[in-house]
Amino acid sequence: MLLIIGSTVVGVCALAAVAHTPPVRHLFMRSGTCPLGFTGSPVSAADHDKSLQRAAQALRGDGPAGVKPALGFVLEQTSRQDVLTWAQQHQATCDGKPETHRLECKVTDIGSLPDSALEHAPGTLFLVFNSGDKLKRVQVMAHVAAVVDATRAMNAVLSKLTLHVGKPSHETGQPSTAYLEGGALRQAVTEYRYADFYAQVSVTNMGHLGYYSVSQMYQSLLD
Known part of the structure; x- marks a missing residue:
């Protein structure tokens, strides 16, 4: 699960960008664990929801958010099937067993x-659902050659x-x-923290890989 606390934000966000490169992601999936919550192995519904609650605690700010953008999806409402239907309509391919409570979708x-x-x-879209099959977090990442x-x-x-x-x-950063x-x-990382909503936008220089990773993440912080 993604935990961002105080000054550790840069290190964890950099980890997010690196962890989603094929070689590193393969290692995490082989071990059945992922520091960002995209596990290759199923967990119990109770443990999964508890991990979401722990992450929400670390990310909360003050007051409710008046608007909660989520890349066209609806936090706390969109279901797994809703995403799969969207994918069929937009030439996207999704992978992820229901018991892992996540989907990873390649978007053209x-x-x-x-x-x-x-x-x-x-x-690539990364989506996490709670045990009730409602969307809790959506993240999109893309690789860009030109800074x-x-x-x-x-x-x-x-x-x-x-x-x-x-x-x-x-x-x-800037x-x-x-x-x-x-x-x-x-x-460069920018965060928007509310009591019930968290958003993060970042760009990471991926060094010798030859591209910049652009990420947008939106997360419900409701228990």
Whole structure:
């Protein structure tokens, strides 16, 4: 489960970007564990919901969010079948056993997702559901070759979030070309924390892999 506490945000977000590269993800899946909650092995419904609650505790801010964007899905309402139906309509392929409470979907064009950072680009959706089959977290990640495209995408999303959700709760690094070109795993992260909702947008320089990882994550913090 993704736990972001205080100053550890950069390290964990960098881990998120690295963990979703094929070689590292393969190792996590072989072991049956993943630090981001995308496990390869089923867990009990009670343990799964408890892990979601622990993550929510670490991410909470103050007051309710007036708007809860989720890339066109609805937190606490969208079901697994809703996502699979969407996938069929948008040329996306999804994988994930029901007992793992998650789906991983390969999307040919993440521009088909409302409020996506990028258009005409492939990407991957990671979705986590509670034991009642309701969406708790959705994350989209894409690889971008040019830093200018990555920073433009991040800044566009931040403008929309700030307009509709509110001011950021925490910012680390700078979503600028000069900053992100500073070295491998150089990262810009912006968080929006509320009592019932958490959003995070980030860009990570993936170094020798030759691309920048652009990520948007939206999570319900309701118990």
